[in-house]
Every structure is written in structure tokens, then in C-alpha cells.
Amino acid sequence: MQEWIIYKEFRFEAAHKLPHHEGKCRRLHGHSWVGRIYVKGNELMTEGSQQGMIIDYGEIKKYIEPLLDQFLDHYYLNETTGLENPTSELLAKWIYEQLESAKLPGLYAVEIHETCTSGCMYRKLD
Ligand SMILES: Nc1nc2c(c(=O)[nH]1)N=C([C@H](O)[C@H](O)COP(=O)(O)OP(=O)(O)OP(=O)(O)O)CN2
Numbered sequence: 271m272q273e274w275i276i277y278k279e280f281r282f283e284a285a286h287k288l289p290h291h292e293g294k295c296r297r298l299h300g301h302s303w304v305g306r307i308y309v310k311g312n313e314l315m316t317e318g319s320q321q322g323m324i325i326d327y328g329e330i331k332k333y334i335e336p337l338l339d340q341f342l343d344h345y346y347l348n349e350t351t352g353l354e355n356p357t358s359e360l361l362a363k364w365i366y367e368q369l370e371s372a373k374l375p376g377l378y379a380v381e382i383h384e385t386c387t388s389g390c391m392y393r394k395l396d
């Protein structure tokens with residue numbers, strides 16, 4: 271057996287607050303978020319424009335762009351995602367489920383970095 275795991279990175283600016291947090295994060299604040307979509311595959315394409323690939327990075331980008339445009343980039347995440355408490359954990363799960371609903375082939379995990387030093391990865395176990 272063999273497998274490849276590839277990723278496509280995305281970035282967005284957004285505001286949020288964590289209303290249950292005891293510290294500064296309960297206040298409205300913003301981050302330059304960095305995320306990664308991980309896609310897994312056991313075989314590479316053998317013909318066509320994606321020969322030698324799991325999936326073209328550009329194809330993965332097509333799945334995240336509508337989410338960036340409609341919910342993530344320059345938005346207030348508590349409002350646009352419907353998450354009352356948009357922690358990194360819940361936001362990573364929210365993005366994963368959106369990509370899953372859009373049927374991104376081979377979706378493996380979503381990673382979100384809230385700051386340079388903090389982030390999380392979400393994936394579903396088999
Ligand atoms: N498990 C989680 N913990 C925290 C989350 C979260 O989503 N999941 N979020 C926050 C805050 O939103 C905060 O913006 C980020 O926290 P933190 O990394 O503590 O930010 P700092 O700028 O203080 O980072 P330092 O590198 O320590 O200066 C809090 N916790």
C-alpha cells in the first residue's frame with residue numbers, strides 16, 4: 271500500500287470573539303488566518319492534465335474560494351458561520367464539513383492557524 275497526502279494553503283482576514291473565554295479572547299478581535307486543506311490518495315492520475323497528481327492544487331482551490339468569498343474573508347465569523355463560539359477547533363470542523371458537502375475528492379483534514387503560534391487540525395476517523 272502507498273499513499274500521498276497533499277495540501278493547499280489558504281489565507282483570510284477575519285474577526286471573531288469567544289464569548290465563554292475567561293481572557294482577552296472574549297473581546298472582539300481579528301486574525302490573519304492561515305489554513306490548509308489536506309487531500310489523500312493511494313493512486314496518481316495516469317493520463318490527462320492531472321497525470322502524476324492526486325488532484326491538481328488548482329482544483330482544491332476551487333472548493334475553498336466560495337467559502338472565502340461568502341463566509342470567511344473579511345467577515346465576522348460568529349455571524350457568518352453560525353458558530354456561537356468559533357474556536358479554531360470548531361472552525362476547522364466547519365470548513366471540513368463545508369468541503370465534505372461540496373464533495374471535494376479525497377478530503378483528509380483541515381488545519382487552521384489562528385496566530386503564528388496556535389492552530390489545530392480536524393479530520394474524521396474511519
Ligand atoms: N484551544 C483553543 N484555545 C484558544 C483558542 C482556540 O480557538 N482554541 N482561541 C483563543 C483566542 O481566539 C486567541 O486569539 C488565540 O490565542 P493565543 O494563541 O493564546 O493568542 P496570543 O496572541 O496570546 O498568543 P501568544 O503566542 O501566546 O502570544 C485562545 N485560546
Ligand SMILES: [Zn+2]
Nearest residue numbers: 295299301384
Ligand atoms: Zn482569536
